[in-house]
Amino acid sequence: MIINHPILGPRDAQEFTYLGDASLIDRPDWQADNAAEAFHDYLYLRDNPAGEHRELWFHEQGDRSWLVVTRNTVTHDILNVELARDVARARGRSK
Amino acid sequence: MRYSGLKVIKEALTGHKGWRPAWRNPEPKAQYDVVIIGGGGHGLATAYYLAKNHGITNIAVVEKGWIGGGNVGRNTTIVRSNYLLDGNGPFYELSLKLWEGLEQDFNYNAMVSQRGILNLVHSDAQRDAARRRGNAMILNGSDAELLDASGVQAMYPFLNFDNARFPIKGGLLHRRGGTVRHDAVAWGYARGADMRGVDVIQNCEVTGFRIENGTCLGVETSKGFIGAGKVASCVAGSSSRVMEKAGMRLPIESHVLQAFVSEGLKPVLDGVITFGAGHFYCSQSDKGGLVFGGDIDGYNSYAQRGNLPVVEDVVEGGMALIPALGRVRVLRSWGGVMDMSMDGSPFIDKTHIDGLYFNGGWCYGGFKATPASGWCYAHLLATGQPHDVATAFRLDRFRHGGMIDEKGQGAQPNLH
Numbered sequence: 001m002i003i004n005h006p007i008l009g010p011r012d013a014q015e016f017t018y019l020g021d022a023s024l025i026d027r028p029d030w031q032a033d034n035a036a037e038a039f040h041d042y043l044y045l046r047d048n049p050a051g052e053h054r055e056l057w058f059h060e061q062g063d064r065s066w067l068v069v070t071r072n073t074v075t076h077d078i079l080n081v082e083l084a085r086d087v088a089r090a091r092g093r094s095k
Numbered sequence: 096m097r098y099s100g101l102k103v104i105k106e107a108l109t110g111h112k113g114w115r116p117a118w119r120n121p122e123p124k125a126q127y128d129v130v131i132i133g134g135g136g137h138g139l140a141t142a143y144y145l146a147k148n149h150g151i152t153n154i155a156v157v158e159k160g161w162i163g164g165g166n167v168g169r170n171t172t173i174v175r176s177n178y179l180l181d182g183n184g185p186f187y188e189l190s191l192k193l194w195e196g197l198e199q200d201f202n203y204n205a206m207v208s209q210r211g212i213l214n215l216v217h218s219d220a221q222r223d224a225a226r227r228r229g230n231a232m233i234l235n236g237s238d239a240e241l242l243d244a245s246g247v248q249a250m251y252p253f254l255n256f257d258n259a260r261f262p263i264k265g266g267l268l269h270r271r272g273g274t275v276r277h278d279a280v281a282w283g284y285a286r287g288a289d290m291r292g293v294d295v296i297q298n299c300e301v302t303g304f305r306i307e308n309g310t311c312l313g314v315e316t317s318k319g320f321i322g323a324g325k326v327a328s329c330v331a332g333s334s335s336r337v338m339e340k341a342g343m344r345l346p347i348e349s350h351v352l353q354a355f356v357s358e359g360l361k362p363v364l365d366g367v368i369t370f371g372a373g374h375f376y377c378s379q380s381d382k383g384g385l386v387f388g389g390d391i392d393g394y395n396s397y398a399q400r401g402n403l404p405v406v407e408d409v410v411e412g413g414m415a416l417i418p419a420l421g422r423v424r425v426l427r428s429w430g431g432v433m434d435m436s437m438d439g440s441p442f443i444d445k446t447h448i449d450g451l452y453f454n455g456g457w458c459y460g461g462f463k464a465t466p467a468s469g470w471c472y473a474h475l476l477a478t479g480q481p482h483d484v485a486t487a488f489r490l491d492r493f494r495h496g497g498m499i500d501e502k503g504q505g506a507q508p509n510l511h
Contacts (some may be wrong), residue, residue: 001402014404018394018508020348044346044437044493048335050397073349073395076402 003069004081008062015061021046022054022068025088050074056084097202117282118162118289123296123321127155129476130314130323132301132337133330134158136167136277136462137454139284139295140469141329141476143201146291148470149477154293155323156285157316159300163281166332169399169431170462171354171386173367173378175212175272176237179228182487182499183440184235189484190467191237191271197466203283205275206381211366212272213242213250215416217261221372225267232269240268251368253419261372261415272367274378274386280465304341304451311341311451325476327452331441332432333397334455341451346437346493348506351396351430352388352459353405357423359383368416374511375412384426387413391433391459393508401430433459435506440499443472443481444490452476453490 001013028038050073057067066084071077096102096115106113129145131138134156145151176191178184198205216222222241229239243265244256256263285295296318303315304326313322330337335345360383369376377387389409392401406428413420436442436456441464443454454472457464471482481488487499504510 012404013394013402020395020506020508040494041344045344046335046346046348047339047344048348048395050333050336050349053395055395071394074397076396076398 001071001076001078003057003067003078005059005062005065005067006081006083007065008059011059011062013057015059016057016067017060019056019058022056022084022087023047024056025068025084025091025093052079098204117286118295121294121296123155123157123294123299123316123318126313126322127294128153128324129327130154130321130325131156131327131329132314133165133328134162134281134285134295134297135165135329135331136280136284136465137331137457137468137472138327138329139281139288140465141327141454141472142288142293142295142469143284143291144469144473145477146288146293149473151477152292154288155321156288156293156295157299157301157314157321158295158297161297162285162295163278166431166461167281167465168278169354169429170277171376171378171388172274172277172380172462173212173272173376174207174275174463175269176235177212177214177228177232177239177267177269177272178235178501179231180499180501183501184231184237185484186467186471186488187464188236189470190464193466193470194275195271197280197283201283201287203279203286205279205283207273207275208381209271209273210378212269212369213247213366214267214269214369214371215247215263216265216267217263217372219264222265225265229267238269238271240270242266242268250366251364253363253417254368255416255418258415261370274367274380277462284469301337302340306341306448306451310449323450325450325452327454327472327476329454329472331434331455331457331461334434334453336397338453341446341448343446345455347434347456348395349397350391350393350433350435350506350508351398351401352391352433353401353409353428353430354386354388355406355409355428356380356426357385357387358426360385360423370412370416373412373415375409375416377413377417385420385423390511391435391508392430393511396430397432399430399432401428433457437493437505438498438500439502439505441468441488442490443468443475443485443488445475446490
């Protein structure tokens with residue numbers, strides 16, 4: 001698989017390590033009343049779709065940026081690549 | 096029709112005209128006591144033991160493809176009982192004991208071959224871990240023998256003992272482990288279940304569940320609605336896809352694991368060798384091909400095929416362990432989709448929906464578990480209580496801290 005890095009251009013997927021579903025960006029509020037339940041769901045449950053999947057890849061052998069890659073889990077086609085930083089900011093996660 | 100040596104001779108003399116299909120090809124009835132989703136090894140074993148052990152025969156096994164076409168035909172056929180933790184050990188020991196009597200039990204030649212499994216160790220720490228695991232195995236009724244380097248050398252002199260990074264210092268030998276012909280397991284269970292009245296319905300995809308007031312009444316399929324007293328999902332690899340139709344999210348990611356077969360060779364490897372440190376394991380099939388594999392590709396996938404970097408990693412591991420493999424040509428490779436559960440251990444449990452049961456999360460270890468999985472799932476379906484050796488395989492264990500972290504890595508790719 002070739003990941004089209006937003007800054008560095010097309011890179012071999014071997015340069016990256018994989019973390020999993022991009023929803024891991026949305027860490028629950030630890031002070032909320034339902035924090036235990038929310039963290040259970042956050043840590044252990046997955047949508048695990050067959051088809052389009054947004055997921056986190058880390059460019060460990062490159063510029064060490066985190067990416068959100070939209071990839072089809074049935075065909076392995078990579079449909080979109082964004083910097084995780086931008087995605088997180090758009091969701092109000094980052095300062 | 097029972098198979099026997101006499102029958103083979105008789106058919107050989109009469110032109111093989113007396114053989115009949117091993118199971119029927121029925122259309123689904125409107126209602127069953129139990130509908131099992133998934134005609135793989137586990138689903139068919141569940142139907143077989145429901146009929147045989149519990150006398151429940153009004154069962155349908157609905158299979159999207161054909162019998163033996165899923166993960167039961169895509170694994171590397173190894174069976175073993177070498178688990179460490181209490182939640183696992185007795186379960187896999189039951190499984191191995193069932194393997195030992197399986198062929199006589201279901202009257203089918205599954206080519207169960209207890210040729211021994213050797214887990215190599217390369218350091219003092221690994222030897223300590225192997226000794227601990229071996230003791231746990233013996234306490235659970237299994238067998239284990241710790242070999243030093245000369246013991247390994249006597250068995251497999253062709254291994255590379257002086258690898259700079261992973262020199263071989265010994266191994267944990269599990270003599271009762273071995274291999275089984277995987278297709279025959281599916282066929283044997285399908286035939287055994289069919290003979291007891293179970294309907295094995297192929298080319299019948301489940302498209303939804305009918306759930307009213309928190310009770311599952313049956314399944315919608317490509318052949319229409321099938322009513323059921325109990326619905327039992329047994330579709331490891333596709334668990335999330337199926338259970339999503341019942342509105343459930345599971346502690347599972349689907350990953351792809353590749354396997355390989357070489358061209359046929361003369362007998363060279365009479366057992367199974369695992370080189371965990373190098374992500375490589377290998378055995379030789381009765382046809383002569385070396386059957387080998389390594390680790391998961393490490394990203395979510397339903398593709399049933401992997402990518403080349405992992406192929407390279409596996410064959411590098413093979414070359415590091417067995418330099419003589421260098422001239423061997425790979426005949427074919429394939430991928431199977433694994434239910435990777437979050438702690439690396441399976442589930443055999445009820446769900447929060449009445450009448451809906453779940454079996455899955457087998458990671459890359461489902462094949463060896465086939466008999467015990469069917470045995471324990473049948474027990475749960477028939478009695479409403481988990482079998483004594485499967486009480487830890489709860490679907491809600493992450494909520495309560497009851498993880499069975501045999502290897503402590505689960506679905507997390509960078510821990511493999």
